[in-house]
Amino acid sequence: MVGVRIVDRRNDSKRKSSVNRSRFIRRFKGQIRKAVADAISKRGITDIDDGEKIGIPAKDISEPHFQHMRGGVWRDVLPGNDRFLSGDEAERPGGGAGGTGSQGSPEGEGTDDFAFALSREEFLGIFFDDLELPNLVKTQLVRIDEYKRVRAGYTNTGVPTNINIVRSMRGATGRRIAVGAPYRKALRELRERLAHLEAAGEGNSAEAGEVRQKIERLLRRIERVPFIDDFDLRYNNRIRIPVPATQAVMFCLIDVSGSMDEQKKQIAKRFFMLLYLFLTRSYEHIEVVFIRHHTEAEEVSEDEFFHAQDSGGTVVSSALKLMHRIIAERYASSAWNIYGAQASDGENWDSDSPVCREILDKQIVPLVQYFAYIEISTLEPQNLWWEYDKVRAAHPERFAMQQIKGLPDIYPVFRDLFQKKLA
C-alpha cells in the first residue's frame, strides 16, 4: 500500500478570508460606521490610530431562513430525567430558554450585538470613508527626493556587476551551436567514412589517413569557437523612475483670547488632529504651522499652541495676516498644497471682521486648497460668522464653515466639511 499523502499548506493562501471579511465590512458599512462614530465620540483622538472593537446589532446582519417558532404542538425528547414519571406535568420554563427546545438558534448567537474587532486600517478606512478633500487636484510633482530603480529588461551594454549570467550563457550556447553546426556535420560524415573504411579493413590506407587528418583539423576548428564572446553578454537593465511625493502644509489658527475656555480648546484640538490625520492619508509630506492669536498673532510650537494661556481681546485679522505672510515666505503656492483650519468662538472686534473677510477673500482663499472655519459656540453667530458667510458665498468650493456645540458634534461636522462635492 502506498503511504498517505501529506501536504503542508501552512505557507500558502494566507488570509484567504480577507476578501470575505472586507465584503462583510462593505456590506454593513452603515451600521459599522455608526458604531465607529459612537466609538470616536467616546474616546480620545490621540489614540485614534488603533483598531477598535465594535458591535453592530445582530438582527441587522442575520441570515434569515424559513423557520418555525414555538407554538402549536411540539414534542421533545430530553436526556437526564431526574424526577419525572409518565403523566407528570411541569411548568413551562420562563422566558423560553432553558429546558425545552431542541431547536435553539442555529448560529448559537444569543446576544443582541454581533461584536468583532476592526483592524487599524479598517477602522481608519471607515473613518475616512468617502471623505475626499475638495480640489485635491494639485498633485504637483515637487520635492522629488526619491527615485525608484525598476527593472526594464536587458541591454547589450552595461557594467560587469550587472551581467545577467543566465541570459548571457543562453546566448553563448546558442551561438556555439549555430557557429559549430557546419563543422560538426562535416565531422559526422568523416567519422562515418572512417568507420566504413575501418570496417572494410582499409584502416591503414592513405584515404583513411587523410580522413583522420581532416577530422583532426575539424576538431581544432570546433574548439576555436569561443566559449563566450563579447556580444553574448547581456546586462540587467535598470532605470530610474521618479517617485512622486506630494506635499501639503496645514495652517492651524486658533483664538486663545480669554473667552476661549479649556473645553473649547479641546474641541478645536480634536478638529485639527482629525484634519491632520486625514491629510496624512493623502500626502506623504505634511508640514503644520501653528498660529495662535488674541489681539496679536504669533507662530508657535505645537505644545505652546494648545497649552498656553492668554487673555485679552480678539483681533482675528492678525492671524490671517500672519498666515498670508508665512505662505508668501515659505510656501510658494505652486509647490505646496495649502490647507487652512481656523477655530474660534466667533468673538471679534466689530470693525475687524470686514477686514478678515477682505484678507480671506482677496489674499488667502485664492492660494489655498481649502479653508475650514469652525465656530465653537452655543450662542447665536456674531458678526465674524456673517462676514465669513460672504466669503463662503464667493468661494463655495474652497471655503467651509460650521458651528460646533460639543464634543460629539465634531465627527459629523468633520464629515460635512470634507464631504465629497457632488460636482
Added chain:
Amino acid sequence: MTTNRKKRLIDSHSEWTVELIERYDKEIARAARHYGLDCYPHLIEIITAEQMMDAYASVGMPVYYHHWSFGKHFLSTEKAYRRGQMGLAYEIVINSDPCIAYLQEENTMTMQALVIAHAAYGHNSFFKGNYLFRTWTAADAIIDYLVFAKSFIAECEERYGEDEVERLLDSCHALLNVGVDRYKHPPKLSLANERERQKEREAYLQSQVNELWRVMPAEKQRSQVGAKNRYPDEPEENLLYFIEKNAPLLESWQREVVRIVRKIGQYFYPQRQTQLMNEGWACFWHYTLLNHLYDEGRLNDGFMIEFLQSHTNVVFQPPYNSPHYSGINPYALGFAMWRDIQRICRQPTDEDRAWFPDIAGSDWRETFEFAMRNFKDESFVAQYLSPKMMRDFRLFAILDDDNLAKLKIEAIHDEQGYQAVRTMLSDQYNLGSREPNIQVWNADLRGDRSLTLRHFVYKRRPLAENCDELLRHVGILWGFPVRLEEENEDGEVTQRAEIHVDRRHRGDGG
C-alpha cells in the same frame, strides 16, 4: 512483555512531525483494514489555526465563492478562538475523492492521530458507504464544481457588479433550506457536463421561460379558460429549482447562480440528515481503532490518557437541566448507539433478543455495514435505539401544546414508554418536521404573474416572524408579487402574507 511493548511502540513524543504522522497513519490504516473499513483514499493537509478558521467560515470547503456571510462567520469564529471559547478544529473533513482531512498545526501528536482515525477513516468510510451520500453527492466532482462556481461567480461580479451578485446570493442563501430535493434523486454532478451544458442551458432556459410567459395565451390554453389550472400541476418542494427554471425576469447568468447555490446546498443536505449517525460512527471508529493499537502495544499510556480525556469531552451529554445543555449531543448519542449495537451483536441480553431478534448475536461488522449504508438519523433511531440506551441517557419525552397550561411528560425510559420515546426521538431527527414545509403552489401565468407559496402547517406550528423578509427574497428572485398561504391540517387555507416587488429597485436586471 515490557520489552515487547517498547519494540512495538510507534513513538512516545507528543510533538508531531510529518514522518510521525505518516507512521501513525500507516498503523491506523492497518487497524482499519483489520476491521474491513472501506474508505476513499485520503489526503492529509496540515494547516494553521487561521486557515482552519477560514475553512470553518466557508462551511469547511477549501474553495468557495466570496460572500459577506462567510466573512461574518470568520469574524465570529476568530473572536471565539481568541477568547479561548473554542478549542479549534477538532476536525474538518471533506467528502471528496480523495477525501481531504485537515490537521491543525497546534495539535499534539495524540490529537493528530485522533483526528486521522476520526476523520480520515471514520467519516471517510461513512461518506463512501452511506446511501444518502452515494445518491446525492458526487465525491469525485465536488472540488471541481466549487472551483467552477467560484470562477463563475467572480466573473459575474466583474461583469454585473459585486452589489448585484451579492443581492442575488443573499436571496438564494435565504432559501437554501427550501432549495433541496427531499425525495427526487439528482443527476450526478460532473464538471465537464456542467460546463458543456451551461451554454446550452442558458439558451434553452431562456426560450422556455419566454414560452411560458408569452403575452398571448397559446391555443390550447385558451380553450381551457375557465378550468382553473395551476402551474406547476403538483406543488414543488424545491423553491430554488422552481425559480431557476421559471422565474420570468432572471437573466441567464442569474439562473446559473441560483443553480450553483442550489447544487451546493444539495451537496450538504445529506450531512444534515446523518449528523448523529455520521459523528457517532466516526467516534466509534477513532475509539475502536486507537484502542486496537493500544492493545497491540503500539500506543503508550500517556497517549491513551490524553486521547481518552478529549474523547470523553466530546461524547459528554449534559442533562436537560444543566446550564451546558444545548440539545442532544450527536457525538454522545451516536457513539453510544454504535457501541450499543456492537454490544447487542456480541453480548445480547434477553431484552435485546426480544427487541432486536435480527441482530442479537449476529456478526457485528456485517450489522454495522448494513446500518451504516442504509439509514439516516431518523430511521437509524427508529430502528436501533434500544431500551438500554434510553435508560442510560434517561430519555423522557415532553409534550408542549400551547392549548395546555402546562408541559406534559408523555413517556419516560420505562417499559410503557420505550416505544413512544423512540418514535418521538426519531421524529425529532426528521428534517421534514423540524423545518417548515413550504411549497410552490401556483404561479399565476395569465394574471398578475404572482407566485403563491403554501405552508403546510404541521401540528399547528407557526412560521417564525421573519417570513415577510423571506418573502421579499423570493420576490427579488421572482420579480412579481409573492403570496404565502397556510394550509392547516384540516385543509383550510388562509392567506398569511403578501409582498409586492418594487420594480424600480430591481436595477433593470443588472
